[in-house]
Amino acid sequence: MTTADPLVNRSEYWYPESKDRAIGVLNALRAYRSAEVAMRKRTRDSMGMGETDLTAIRYLLEAERRGHAVTAKDLARRLEVSSASVTALIDRLVESDHVRRDPHPTDRRSVVIVPTHDTDTEVRDTLGRMHEVMMERAEALSPDEARVVERFLREMANALDEVPVEPTGSSTLH
């Protein structure tokens, strides 16, 4: 579907144009990704926890913001880890004073996991300014620009989604 890159003149002059632009865009996308990875690592390090723990914290804060209660089971589902791992995870976060275990109001088997106020502050301090800047930049886009950017990002996401899980066949080495 692409380009066909026909035998025309593919030598020196031509394919820079559109291809160089495309490469620039994809490089920017890669730069974004790697900035994101680096940021997450810094955050993890500064909060002294692993990826899963931090994801859990984010989820808990988000849920709290919306007024939703979160049980251990919810966490397990969301993080895609076993209930045993969630127990251990919550132990760690309780130990470090990031969350509390509250009794579930109606189901006495359940526990409701609530982030402490300090956690909220800590994360806001860490990520609040960043979100501000991002929102500000996004708001600075004209309607047309916003449309272009959003469409592009969704196309990229779709491209990623389409990657066949496909166990390759060749990965079955003995």
Place this chain on the structure above:
Amino acid sequence: MTTADPLVNRSEYWYPESKDRAIGVLNALRAYRSAEVAMRKRTRDSMGMGETDLTAIRYLLEAERRGHAVTAKDLARRLEVSSASVTALIDRLVESDHVRRDPHPTDRRSVVIVPTHDTDTEVRDTLGRMHEVMMERAEALSPDEARVVERFLREMANALDEVPVEPTGSSTLH
């Protein structure tokens, strides 16, 4: 996933004002990120290895493409893990037939890590089509659009880079 159909205007609001637009864009960015994370997870699962191993493989293939030799030390530096971990990592990849240990041409202490041909094929099979689609979409952008997208992504990356490394002070808890 996916929120609103961007095509239809939602009942009450006219059309997104600047904030709604911004939120849409940032949501698309988030969707992209989460598609990327999911893709990586699928790839890891299908190749039966962890994140670090896969990153190593990517690095090795990239280096090979550019004709650069890679030593264990290079891997340690790039992956930011200890030399001991690299030894274990290479052991795993050798075991699974993804890489070879070759003697360094001049330094007999060193080993040069080389991806096998099968590895190259495997990764190309898995990710080649995806890259094609992404490139195709990126090439479809007009010069103006490409400029807008690239600038936006770089602004986002900068916002992430600016996150203070050491916030909080409240991370010293116990």
Place this chain on the structure above:
DNA sequence: TTTAGTTAGTTAGACGAACTAGTTAGGTGG
């Protein structure tokens, strides 16, 4: 050339975070 110091990689042992399997306590429906 010998020797002292450095570097590349490995080995050994510990630890943390995930897993599976099984337990306990509480809820639910015939």
Place this chain on the structure above:
DNA sequence: CCACCTAACTAGTTCGTCTAACTAACTAAA
């Protein structure tokens, strides 16, 4: 009432990382 289900926890294992110590090889200075 009973059998089954469900939420969370416990026990024990695996896996990937780490640090520390070691070996072999390179480098440089006396």
